[in-house]
Amino acid sequence: MSKQHPIMDKLVSMCKRRGYIYGSSEIYGGLSAVYDYGPLGAELKKNIKTFWWKWMVQKRDNIVGLDAAILMHPRVWEASGHVAGFQDPLVDCRQTKARYRADQVFVFRPKDGDEKTLMFAFREGDDETGIKKIKKIAKADPATYEKIILTEVPVTEFNRIVGPDVKEPGTLTEPRQFNLMFKTHVGPVEDNANVVYMRPETAQGIYVNFLNVVSSTRVKIPFGIAQVGKAFRNEITTENYIFRTREFEQMEMQFFVRPGTDMEWFESWKQDRIDYYRKLGIRREKLRFHQHGPDELAHYAAAAFDIQYEFPFGWKELEGIHNRTDFDLKRHQEFSGKDQSYFDEEIKEKYIPFIVETSAGCDRTLLTVLVDAFEEQELEKDKRTVLHLHPALAPFKAGIFPLVKKEGLPEIARKLKEDLQHLYPVFYDEGGAIGRRYRRQDEIGTPFGVTIDFQTKEDDTVTIRDRDSMEQERIPITGVFNYLFDRIDRIV
Numbered sequence: 001m002s003k004q005h006p007i008m009d010k011l012v013s014m015c016k017r018r019g020y021i022y023g024s025s026e027i028y029g030g031l032s033a034v035y036d037y038g039p040l041g042a043e044l045k046k047n048i049k050t051f052w053w054k055w056m057v058q059k060r061d062n063i064v065g066l067d068a069a070i071l072m073h074p075r076v077w078e079a080s081g082h083v084a085g086f087q088d089p090l091v092d093c094r095q096t097k098a099r100y101r102a103d104q105v106f107v108f109r110p111k112d113g114d115e116k117t118l119m120f121a122f123r124e125g126d127d128e129t130g131i132k133k134i135k136k137i138a139k140a141d142p143a144t145y146e147k148i149i150l151t152e153v154p155v156t157e158f159n160r161i162v163g164p165d166v167k168e169p170g171t172l173t174e175p176r177q178f179n180l181m182f183k184t185h186v187g188p189v190e191d192n193a194n195v196v197y198m199r200p201e202t203a204q205g206i207y208v209n210f211l212n213v214v215s216s217t218r219v220k221i222p223f224g225i226a227q228v229g230k231a232f233r234n235e236i237t238t239e240n241y242i243f244r245t246r247e248f249e250q251m252e253m254q255f256f257v258r259p260g261t262d263m264e265w266f267e268s269w270k271q272d273r274i275d276y277y278r279k280l281g282i283r284r285e286k287l288r289f290h291q292h293g294p295d296e297l298a299h300y301a302a303a304a305f306d307i308q309y310e311f312p313f314g315w316k317e318l319e320g321i322h323n324r325t326d327f328d329l330k331r332h333q334e335f336s337g338k339d340q341s342y343f344d345e346e347i348k349e350k351y352i353p354f355i356v357e358t359s360a361g362c363d364r365t366l367l368t369v370l371v372d373a374f375e376e377q378e379l380e381k382d383k384r385t386v387l388h389l390h391p392a393l394a395p396f397k398a399g400i401f402p403l404v405k406k407e408g409l410p411e412i413a414r415k416l417k418e419d420l421q422h423l424y425p426v427f428y429d430e431g432g433a434i435g436r437r438y439r440r441q442d443e444i445g446t447p448f449g450v451t452i453d454f455q456t457k458e459d460d461t462v463t464i465r466d467r468d469s470m471e472q473e474r475i476p477i478t479g480v481f482n483y484l485f486d487r488i489d490r491i492v
């Protein structure tokens with residue numbers, strides 16, 4: 001991780017040390033932009049998906065779930081526009097072999113230069129490097145330069161550009177389009193006739209099953225279909241840890257509505273999705289909407305807003321909310337030759353529904369909740385690292401601690417642990433000073449600490465310590481289960 005983001009460096013190190021996230025196949029040197037989730041990360045990820053599913057599907061009567069396959073008929077991706085249009089402009093550096101997305105590289109160009117004056121390219125957000133090069137190589141005043149995007153520079157002038165990681169001009173290649181879909185083959189013969197793609201979004205699995213769901217359930221428009229699953233993109237730029245990876249999970253919901261009501265539903269889903277992130281415990285001031293301008297809109301969208309989060313490396317997209325109109329179903333009707341229209345009993349009309357999509361990244365949500373929850377806290381006599389994870393997301397729901405390792409306390413504590421484990425992952429720890437045991441759980445985000453002490457033997461009560469306030473209260477041991485349930489499961 002970049003040295004410019006010390007908080008990210010600390011978080012990355014904690015994630016590795018405590019078993020949240022590891023690089024993929026590390027013993028072989030790793031695989032770029034692919035990550036594995038360790039014991040705690042696997043729990044956190046599962047909890048994020050469960051929270052989303054409860055919010056989007058379980059607690060509503062008008063959204064149903066789906067689990068479509070990753071591999072789909074290749075025509076799906078022709079219909080969706082991904083074969084022709086899902087590409088990024090790629091630029092290579094001949095000297096360093098580095099690859100850049102041309103639309104993420106900026107250039108300082110002299111305002112009054114001639115055909116010989118140099119231009120200085122740098123990565124998005126790294127203006128500092130460009131400015132340094134103007135001063136050092138051109139020995140000029142940065143104020144006499146203007147900032148433009150690399151794709152605006154005519155290819156005939158590329159020989160004047162000093163690339164982001166070199167000191168000489170003329171090393172950048174012409175931009176070429178690069179399709180982001182991973183290809184593979186079905187069956188033993190690798191030829192063009194049996195190419196299939198690893199899905200780059202889960203949405204298409206929902207569209208091609210729209211009529212299956214209508215005919216096999218009792219849903220009526222307006223209704224939604226939700227799905228959680230893996231997606232794959234051969235991304236060119238992959239910095240910032242798990243923010244942009246080549247294999248990731250999406251949590252997508254497609255809401256099918258009557259044409260003409262789409263913008264109303266679009267607005268209502270925008271609000272709903274912000275409410276969701278608040279419920280997840282994300283600080284409101286770290287969330288904002290970003291509306292897509294005409295040059296940002298995906299080929300399928302009539303309107304689109306991102307929900308962005310302020311990461312240590314800047315405001316970045318966390319989720320997209322799109323009005324996809326009737327684009328997708330119409331295209332599948334055209335490419336498959338199968339009628340995709342819906343008969344609306346209420347108004348006795350047949351139409352192709354419009355679709356409002358909410359598309360969240362699971363791994364990106366995981367990074368967001370970790371960043372938002374991570375704190376190094378100065379206490380009166382001490383300091384601690386604490387992860388303020390929502391109790392529903394925390395990998396362990398409680399630490400169970402016998403105050404001492406004798407006089408029957410471990411037996412009572414173990415019995416409580418076994419009872420709770422029917423529903424909740426809890427961590428039993430009888431080693432070391434109680435303060436140190438609390439700290440170990442604070443660092444990984446365990447929201448509650450249950451201590452069994454001598455009084456427990458007298459009156460069957462325990463103390464429960466709250467991770468965030470560090471306050472303790474005494475409750476009957478038989479009330480621990482309900483105490484956890486109210487704070488973990490009754491919240492969505």
Ligand code: GAP
Pocket residue numbers: 200201202203233235242243244245246247248250252317318319320357359360361362363364365
């Ligand atoms: N079906 C619409 C769609 O896929 P998108 O904006 O390309 O829209 C939606 O992706 C969400 O998926 C993003 O907001 C992000 O959270 C997640 N996502 C996309 N590409 C990703 C990547 N390479 N790594 C991690 N998450 C990604």
